[in-house]
Amino acid sequence: MAVIGPVLALIVLVAIGAMMNSNFLSAANITNVLARSAFIGIIAVGMTFVITSGGLDLSVGSMAAFIAGLMILVMNAALPSLGVGIPIILLGMVVALIAGIAAGLLNGFLITSLGIEAFIVTLGSMGIYRSLVTWLADGGTLSLDFSLRTFYRPVYFDGILGVSWPIIVFALVVIIGQIIMSRSVFGRHCAATGSNEHVAHYSNVNVNRTRLITYAALGMLVGIATIMYVPRLGSASSSTGDLWELEAIAAVIIGGTVLKGGFGRVWGTVIGVLILSLIDNILNLTDFVSPYLNGAIQGVIIILAVILQRESKAANR
Amino acid sequence: MPAPVLALQDVSKRFGPIEVLHGISLTLCSGEVHALIGENGAGKSTTMKILAGYQPASEGVILLDGKPVTFDSLRDGEEAGIVMIHQEFNLAEQLTVEQNIFLGRELKKGWLLDKSEMRRLTVSYLKRVECSVDPDALVSALSNSEKQMVEIAKALSRDARVLIMDEPTAVLTNRERKVLFEQVSALRATGTAILFTSHKLDEVAEVSDQVTVMRDGAVVYSGPSAEIDEDGMATTMVGRDVSDLYPPKPGVPSEAETVLSVKGLTVPGFAEGLSFDLKQGEILGIGGLIGAGRTEAMEGLCGLRAASVESVTLFGEPVQLKTPGDAQRRGLCYLTEDRKLRGLVLDWGMRENLTLQTLFKFGSFMIDTRAEDAALSHAITEFDIRAGSRSVRVGNLSGGNQQKLLLAKVMLSEPRILIVDEPTRGIDIGTKQQIYVFLRKLAAQGHAIIMITSEMPELIGLADRIMVMRLGQFAGSLVGPEISEDSIVRLSMGLEATSSNTAAVPPLAQDRFS
Numbered sequence: 001m002a003v004i005g006p007v008l009a010l011i012v013l014v015a016i017g018a019m020m021n022s023n024f025l026s027a028a029n030i031t032n033v034l035a036r037s038a039f040i041g042i043i044a045v046g047m048t049f050v051i052t053s054g055g056l057d058l059s060v061g062s063m064a065a066f067i068a069g070l071m072i073l074v075m076n077a078a079l080p081s082l083g084v085g086i087p088i089i090l091l092g093m094v095v096a097l098i099a100g101i102a103a104g105l106l107n108g109f110l111i112t113s114l115g116i117e118a119f120i121v122t123l124g125s126m127g128i129y130r131s132l133v134t135w136l137a138d139g140g141t142l143s144l145d146f147s148l149r150t151f152y153r154p155v156y157f158d159g160i161l162g163v164s165w166p167i168i169v170f171a172l173v174v175i176i177g178q179i180i181m182s183r184s185v186f187g188r189h190c191a192a193t194g195s196n197e198h199v200a201h202y203s204n205v206n207v208n209r210t211r212l213i214t215y216a217a218l219g220m221l222v223g224i225a226t227i228m229y230v231p232r233l234g235s236a237s238s239s240t241g242d243l244w245e246l247e248a249i250a251a252v253i254i255g256g257t258v259l260k261g262g263f264g265r266v267w268g269t270v271i272g273v274l275i276l277s278l279i280d281n282i283l284n285l286t287d288f289v290s291p292y293l294n295g296a297i298q299g300v301i302i303i304l305a306v307i308l309q310r311e312s313k314a315a316n317r
Numbered sequence: 318m319p320a321p322v323l324a325l326q327d328v329s330k331r332f333g334p335i336e337v338l339h340g341i342s343l344t345l346c347s348g349e350v351h352a353l354i355g356e357n358g359a360g361k362s363t364t365m366k367i368l369a370g371y372q373p374a375s376e377g378v379i380l381l382d383g384k385p386v387t388f389d390s391l392r393d394g395e396e397a398g399i400v401m402i403h404q405e406f407n408l409a410e411q412l413t414v415e416q417n418i419f420l421g422r423e424l425k426k427g428w429l430l431d432k433s434e435m436r437r438l439t440v441s442y443l444k445r446v447e448c449s450v451d452p453d454a455l456v457s458a459l460s461n462s463e464k465q466m467v468e469i470a471k472a473l474s475r476d477a478r479v480l481i482m483d484e485p486t487a488v489l490t491n492r493e494r495k496v497l498f499e500q501v502s503a504l505r506a507t508g509t510a511i512l513f514t515s516h517k518l519d520e521v522a523e524v525s526d527q528v529t530v531m532r533d534g535a536v537v538y539s540g541p542s543a544e545i546d547e548d549g550m551a552t553t554m555v556g557r558d559v560s561d562l563y564p565p566k567p568g569v570p571s572e573a574e575t576v577l578s579v580k581g582l583t584v585p586g587f588a589e590g591l592s593f594d595l596k597q598g599e600i601l602g603i604g605g606l607i608g609a610g611r612t613e614a615m616e617g618l619c620g621l622r623a624a625s626v627e628s629v630t631l632f633g634e635p636v637q638l639k640t641p642g643d644a645q646r647r648g649l650c651y652l653t654e655d656r657k658l659r660g661l662v663l664d665w666g667m668r669e670n671l672t673l674q675t676l677f678k679f680g681s682f683m684i685d686t687r688a689e690d691a692a693l694s695h696a697i698t699e700f701d702i703r704a705g706s707r708s709v710r711v712g713n714l715s716g717g718n719q720q721k722l723l724l725a726k727v728m729l730s731e732p733r734i735l736i737v738d739e740p741t742r743g744i745d746i747g748t749k750q751q752i753y754v755f756l757r758k759l760a761a762q763g764h765a766i767i768m769i770t771s772e773m774p775e776l777i778g779l780a781d782r783i784m785v786m787r788l789g790q791f792a793g794s795l796v797g798p799e800i801s802e803d804s805i806v807r808l809s810m811g812l813e814a815t816s817s818n819t820a821a822v823p824p825l826a827q828d829r830f831s
Contacts, residue, residue: 183683185676192673195662202621202651202659203674203726204641262664 052264104219194261370394602780
């Protein structure tokens with residue numbers, strides 16, 4: 001049940017959606033759902049590794065907002081010297097990646113080297129980044145210069161063969177993540193660390209380095225998600241990325257990864273992300289249930305997923 | 318004639334399609350101590366769990382005072398006066414000793430806790446088991462043997478009619494063991510029926526009134542302990558003769574190469590200024606009391622914990638071993654004493670556990686699972702690992718098979734020097750013999766072995782040379798004819814190895830050794 005449960009839930013949701021609205025299965029709607037899922041999805045893949053290794057990161061939502069703000073500031077500042085063109089976009093992307101990796105490394109360093117609980121460290125950094133972006137925007141909104149925005153827009157809205165860039169990047173991240181998790185030495189080390197860090201240590205697995213890499217990788221993926229997100233609206237404010245951390249964690253758990261670590265699967269996380277976005281999409285397309293109840297339905301799904309996990313675990317014993 | 322309190326009649330137990338108990342019959346009588354012995358995996362734990370109501374029987378009848386009963390839950394068992402003490406303790410680590418003893422049955426005065434009465438009773442129970450822990454101490458801060466004594470104090474507080482103990486002495490020192498058996502005798506005198514398992518046949522012979530021997534899920538002997546001696550028990554358990562438990566010692570030639578030379582090894586808080594040499598083909602035994610710093614010293618040497626050392630020479634080359642990876646790359650490997658918490662991931666299968674330490678051999682980035690499977694097949698044959706299926710969860714393997722898997726895992730890194738820590742703790746005599754033979758064979762092939770053990774016969778039976786640790790330092794070294802139980806005990810108690818008057822060993826010294 002733990003394996004097929006989330007898949008079944010996804011199929012049921014698709015069937016419900018198709019019955020309720022004829023536009024549900026249209027290419028435009030599917031692209032829309034996938035593209036919106038991409039941000040949370042890319043982050044959730046990284047979160048899968050962090051949680052599998054026995055960690056947690058609450059700071060990803062505000063980290064995304066902070067990186068978006070930083071990116072916009074740097075690009076606007078460089079506009080007079082670089083002008084509108086590919087170099088300035090690349091500069092923004094490099095800033096986002098470096099900022100993401102640095103923020104992840106900082107979280108990871110505090111957790112592994114100083115031995116502070118992941119929950120505490122990332123609760124703290126969550127507040128710091130959220131506050132920093134509010135301060136950078138002076139309580140308002142940071143906007144990308146209009147000319148840049150127009151130039152950058154295609155990164156969100158265009159793509160190859162009608163598949164938009166965020167979906168392509170999401171797919172690549174998922175494929176690479178799935179291979180690393182299930183087939184690579186690093187993935188096995190993550191699971192060992194999350195299962196029992198003493199056993200991992202006595203088996204010559206560098207527990208601290210493994211954890212540090214998962215946080216840095218998550219930071220990098222937050223950077224990538226932000227690169228895809230900024231062209232969508234062209235702005236960042238204190239509400240950017242609000243509650244992304246909880247959606248990402250929820251997707252990971254719905255997908256069958258164990259919250260206390262030791263077992264994770266990336267493809268499950270993708271299913272989790274799709275389930276969450278489909279609920280949102282279906283409620284918006286139909287007037288059967290108020291879209292305001294979105295959060296309630298998602299909450300029920302998360303709790304159900306964990307109950308199913310536990311039942312199947314008990315059956316295995 | 319003692320009255321039967323709790324009995325199993327033709328009880329079978331199946332997990333899925335696999336039958337693990339075949340028609341067990343067992344009777345516990347009030348005022349009798351009943352020992353249940355058998356190799357690991359013989360079905361002792363399952364039998365006890367059925368008796369205590371932890372697991373239902375698939376077939377057969379449980380009789381309480383002669384009447385058939387079914388225990389739907391643990392609580393039913395407890396209400397019938399049956400208390401079971403697990404090998405893995407059932408204590409809440411973050412609560413105090415006192416809170417644990419009264420957990421679930423807190424005494425109340427009105428609607429508030431009656432703390433003074435609970436304190437009074439806790440102190441009296443702890444006093445009965447001669448345990449000096451503070452009632453306010455957190456259980457997480459206690460040693461394993463102290464936890465065992467707290468478990469027993471807790472059982473005393475429940476006024477059990479039937480007390481079931483799964484290997485109660487495995488983690489106890491000899492003195493604590495004596496206290497435990499005094500309490501057992503006292504309980505027997507009050508009419509409690511007691512069942513315990515143990516791998517120590519001498520204590521079975523000493524303490525029990527009845528003994529039941531199990532093999533492969535069936536009872537192969539049941540009768541008064543007076544009618545069977547220790548050799549008889551061992552032979553019945555294993556089904557073959559085990560008189561040659563230890564392989565012969567060929568002796569280490571004096572010209573053998575020194576493969577490891579350690580000078581001034583210090584592990585803060587545990588060991589200070591240790592220096593020793595190890596020769597090719599040698600099994601060096603490290604004896605001493607629990608807490609003498611043996612494990613910590615070897616972990617420090619292998620980079621598993623913080624340590625400083627003046628010099629380490631491996632195969633004639635000065636080396637620095639900062640991490641366990643350094644040690645492994647240079648052919649030095651440590652096999653932990655705690656296979657469940659440090660050795661194996663219990664939730665995983667055998668394949669992933671086997672290769673965890675040497676994953677780099679199975680691919681630099683991607684893992685070659687086919688090579689892993691081949692390695693597992695090889696390990697299963699070479700180490701005689703008996704698991705029902707290859708995909709079994711390692712936590713469901715018997716202790717002996719877990720230990721063999723752990724040994725196979727460490728051997729995959731092809732160590733030239735192997736440090737084994739309590740290599741046969743809590744495993745049956747047949748598997749012990751296999752491990753002894755394996756270690757001796759390894760030494761004969763030109764490897765060198767350091768063995769930490771708290772089992773005196775094992776130390777004497779297997780080691781070519783013995784170094785005894787006391788309070789973080791080497792108290793002395795024994796070779797060949799100098800090796801005797803007496804000299805080891807004397808050294809570990811801080812006396813000279815030999816004395817003209819052997820009676821000078823205080824009885825306490827003999828007793829404390831474990």
